[in-house]
Amino acid sequence: xxxxxxxxxRVRALLRTFGELSITAGLVLLLFCAYxxxxxxxYTLRHQASLQEELKAAPQKKEKEKLKIGKAVALLRIPRLGxxxxxAVVEGVDHENLKRGPGHYPGTALPGEVGNFVLSGHRTTYAxxxxxxxxxxxxxxxxxxxxxxxxxxxxxxxxxxxxDEIDVLAPVPHKPDIRPIRPTITLSTCHPEYSAEQRLIVYxxxxxxxxxxx
Amino acid sequence: xYAWLWRMLPGGLGVRxxxxxxxxxxxxxxxxxxxxxxxxxxxxxxxxxxxK
Numbered sequence: 001x002x003x004x005x006x007x008x009x010r011v012r013a014l015l016r017t018f019g020e021l022s023i024t025a026g027l028v029l030l031l032f033c034a035y036x037x038x039x040x041x042x043y044t045l046r047h048q049a050s051l052q053e054e055l056k057a058a059p060q061k062k063e064k065e066k067l068k069i070g071k072a073v074a075l076l077r078i079p080r081l082g083x084x085x086x087x088a089v090v091e092g093v094d095h096e097n098l099k100r101g102p103g104h105y106p107g108t109a110l111p112g113e114v115g116n117f118v119l120s121g122h123r124t125t126y127a128x129x130x131x132x133x134x135x136x137x138x139x140x141x142x143x144x145x146x147x148x149x150x151x152x153x154x155x156x157x158x159x160x161x162x163x164d165e166i167d168v169l170a171p172v173p174h175k176p177d178i179r180p181i182r183p184t185i186t187l188s189t190c191h192p193e194y195s196a197e198q199r200l201i202v203y204x205x206x207x208x209x210x211x212x213x214x
Numbered sequence: 215x216y217a218w219l220w221r222m223l224p225g226g227l228g229v230r231x232x233x234x235x236x237x238x239x240x241x242x243x244x245x246x247x248x249x250x251x252x253x254x255x256x257x258x259x260x261x262x263x264x265x266k
Contacts, residue, residue, distance in 0.1 A: 016215070036259060039246060093262075121262060122260050122262055125254075125259060163261065163263075163265070165264060169264060190262050199263075199264055
C-alpha cells in the first residue's frame with residue numbers, strides 16, 4: 001500500500017525537527033558540563049580574591065570572636081599540592097559558602113584550638129580546591145594561616161566514609177564521647193570524583209605554631 | 215527547523231552567517247549566565263559535607 005506523498009513529507013519534517021531538537025539538547029548538555037567544570041571556577045576565583053584581601057586587611061583581634069557565616073577564617077596552604085596552592089577558608093558549609101571556597105564547619109574548633117578544625121571543599125566544581133587531597137600522604141603539611149598565628153598540621157591518615165558518618169566531625173574523630181586533648185584538622189570532600197556517593201576524609205594533627213607579628 | 219530559520223534570515227550568505235553566529239552566541243550567553251547558575255544547585259555532582 002502506497003502512503004500518500006503529502007503525509008510522507010509531513011512525517012519527514014516532523015522527524016527532522018525531532019532530530020534537530022535532540023542534537024540541540026545534546027549540545028546544551030555539553031555546554032552545561034563545561035559550565036560545571038570551568039564556568040563555576042570563575043565565580044570562586046573572583047570571591048577568593050576578595051576573601052584573601054579581607055584576611056590581609058583585617059586588624060589583629062584581641063580575643064577570639066565568634067566568626068560570622070560567610071567571613072574569611074584563615075588562609076589554607078598545602079605545599080604538596082603546589083607552591084601556589086592557597087585558598088581562603090570561609091565560615092559555613094552551606095551551598096553558598098562552599099561556592100566561594102573551602103568552608104569551616106561552624107561550631108567545630110578554630111585553627112590551632114584543641115578539638116577538630118573541620119573543613120569541606122569542592123572536588124570537581126567551583127575551582128575544585130580539594131580535588132587532589134587524595135594525594136596527601138602521611139606527614140605532609142597542611143598550613144593554616146590565621147590572623148594571630150600560623151598553624152602547621154601534619155597529615156596522619158585518610159579514609160572514605162558514607163555521607164552520613166558525622167562522627168568524623170567530632171572533636172576526636174570517630175570518638176564523639178571523648179574529650180579532645182590535641183588540636184586536629186579534618187578535610188572532607190566528595191568521593192569518587194564527580195559523585196555524591198561517598199566522602200573522602202583526610203585527618204591531621206597540629207605539629208607546630210608560629211605566632212604572627214602584626 | 216534550522217533550515218526554516220536559515221531561510222527566514224535576511225541578506226546574502228555573509229550577512230546570514232554573521233546573524234546566525236550572533237544568535238548562537240546570544241543563546242549560549244543566556245544559558246551560561248542565567249539558566250545554568252539556576253540549574254547548578256540541583257545537580258548533586260559535588261556534595262562535600264558530612265551530615266545526617
